[in-house]
Amino acid sequence: MQISLNQNKNLKLFKLISDVAEKNNQTVYIVGGYVRDLLMKRQMPTDIDFVTESSGIDLAKKIAVEINPKLKVSVFKTYGTAMFKHNGLDLEFVGARKESYSEDSRKPAVETGTLEDDQKRRDFTINAMAISLNKENFGELIDPFRGQEDLQNKILRTPLEPLQTYSDDPLRMMRAVRFASTLNFKIEENSLQAIRQEAERIRIVSMERIMVEFNKIMLSEKPSIGLKLLEETGLLQYILPELIALKGIEEIEGQTHKDNFYHTLEVVDNISKNTENLWLRWSALLHDIGKAPTKKFVEGTGWTFHGHEFLGSKMAKTLFQRLKLPLGNDLKYVQKMVKLSSRPIALVTDDASDSALRRLLFDAGDDLEDLFTLCKADITTKNAKKQERFTKNFEYVAQKIKEVEEKDHIRNFQPPISGEEIMEMFNLQPGREIGILKEKVKEAILEGDIANDKIEARNFVITEAEKLGLKSNSLIIFKK
Template identity: 55%
Template sequence: MQINLSNTEANIINNIALAAQELNLPVYLIGGFVRDKILGRPTKDADIVCLGDGIALAHAVAEKFNPTPYVAFFKNFGTAQIKIPLQNDSYFEVEFVGARKESYTQNSRKPQVTSGSLADDQLRRDFTINAMGISLNKADFGTLIDPFNGINDLKNKIIQTPLDPIQTFSDDPLRMMRAIRFATQLNFSIAPATFAAIQQDAHRISIVSQERITDELNKILLASKPSIGFDLLSKSGLLSIIFPQMMALHGAENIDGKGHKDNFYHTLQVIDNIAQTTNDLWLRWAAVLHDIGKPATKRFEPGQGFTFHGHEVVGAKMVPKIFAQLKLPMNEKMKFVKKMVELHLRPISLTKENISDSAIRRLLFDAGDDIDALMLLCNADITSKNKQKVKRYMQNFELVKERMKAVEEKDHIRNWQPPLSGEDIMRIFGISPGRQVGIIKDAIKEAILDGIIPNTYEAAYQFMLQKAASLNLQPV
């Protein structure tokens, strides 16, 4: 089969074919590389199956390159990997394995592995589109070996399994997440029987490690339209197991003619909106979690309708627990997402009132270096079926941005450092660390943010003297 290869890819594949020929090992390209080449998608790795010793083949292939790449191999699994350097300081990864067949036990996704034929190896693959192989053997080099008609599923944009899907998902429940991830990344549909099997076997996801589940979630979230995946996770029953807090956003309610929108589908729209403007995984997570506190804060107030007062504060408090639950990093990434959730209403609220410089200064101060990310999130959060309403919000939002720019140019609050440090205050008044230092520092900060004094050393110094006098402090 003709597929378009770069010069680098062609050189790598020819070297694999030559090494296999020298070892008298039948060898095949298989899986994602074949799929992506047929689809015209970029590739950065390839899987090689041989009828024999995959580790020996990896070493033989490595010897074809100068410098010789390191061979990482795992004898117990019969697999090996080499990373071939490319010109742009990246690598092309090639993984080698001997053809095998697998059998599973009920409570583990780790199979018992024995040697097998190419047909056995293709049969153990998760989806028909990932089971296609291309021969690298001299007699039939380039021939597509496609026992499950994966090429037809590629053309029809269908995800389905080579075996009965119940067996495929029961053997390795992570494949349910992978089906949804591929459907999201490729914008494919999942075959009805395959999706029904996911719904039936969703409970089996509990035997999969959280790290593997979260890895698939992150890949879904990094797709160009993540809502496809989250909607499928919801409809499959998986989301209620792996991320119940997000599932709780579902549902619209109406009382006495007053209702609220479905916060789950609103969140999906926000995620898709943010995906159009940034590839930052953590800003996308902020979009996922921005309204996560709404179910806990939902109230119906007669005459007013449904309210979600304080959902940004409640949501921010939920972020660390959710990150820990999903085994996402508990570092500055989590703190960034928490900050975005806590602040996400602030810029939008400024569009609903006369904007004071003080309010702008406080937003710039609280957001700091993350103000641009916050504004992207707030832009994404403007969703409505009423196009005029969206247009009006967007116009008001642009006014806020202009005011923010003007205030920042004048007051330099974005990366604000106090004109007078705590050390300065202690030195000037000859006092030790304590409550008085904190009172003076906070008073200076509040005075600058409120516009009482300009953000300069001299103004801060004079204000400090006044505040210190009220505390019975005099310069030494």
């Protein structure tokens, strides 16, 4: 089959690569995801892979010189690959190769091969197609494993026997689930069975590589497709057993609780309709993570999960450490979202105090809107009337918080009196008294005892300092 590249925005580049390859008696083909996405008419990726049945490193260097002699080429001799950037594209060149694997590693032993050998080693038929850039058949699609047919049928199938494919490189199991989730494809049954059989081999893959694929699943349009597949194939128990622990429904004295695993998947799907923020989606994934260890049946009350948000927030750090996820602000954000995830709903009642609203404003800060997005996503009831009532409740709380914010300016507030000012007022050196007084000012403002105002804060500090036995340098009571 012939693929027309005449309208392709990279045609000029492809022609140049073709010319350089011919001058050097080398073959050259576009392979991998670029071919797949071109046939699917998807947005084209910015990385393009090329295979030659000779030295990929030599070809890359010669093409780079032709484009711009100053272009920097990165060379990876072990794998016979070289790459460089050009016009916003990442171009990678590799010599066609055969691969063989040992049982305890996903790093292959490599030897020179043909284009056919190279296509055989690819993960899925939809990624095993090539487009020739050679003069005699420029634009010809080379598809030995019926990848185009699988594209049309939305099937993920391995070029070779699936057990061998996944055993050789277990990361391919994660890639299968990722493609199923991002492309909404079905994993072919033999392939699915092979993943179930080989799931334990995911242990030999670094957690960093696993998380690259996992996060792509999390960023897909409907993450539950991938998350369900991870659970069904047994992969999830080696990645996030804490999620598996949420699965199932128990019944005591005729009382049951919902299946918190499938509820979590619904929440993740709900939130994904409203945000592409990866860490907000992670917050949805972990928002009930503390329910398994806090679950308790109380006679006369039923099932309780007291403190699950607080425990879940602490568990998030352990999870992030184990999963090699960022431990800085991204972790703090997820911990905050999990910890506060039930707070807004507790403020729905008419008698919710301004103090409680101020505290939520203070604790959530700039992330308040994200918190409300999470809380709304947590509404998974199928009862239309209940759903409407819950949504109105959140709108009610949002309005109350807006009114308090306009009045008190609490969000992200810094106490209106600084530690330096307190030290000057009482001729103090840095010490515990400064921290005590600053904390008292913050609490007084949040409780509504004083306004978020400098003069009121200074007068309040003088009064509280006297209780600590401190004397002000001035007897002046500050007035507005």
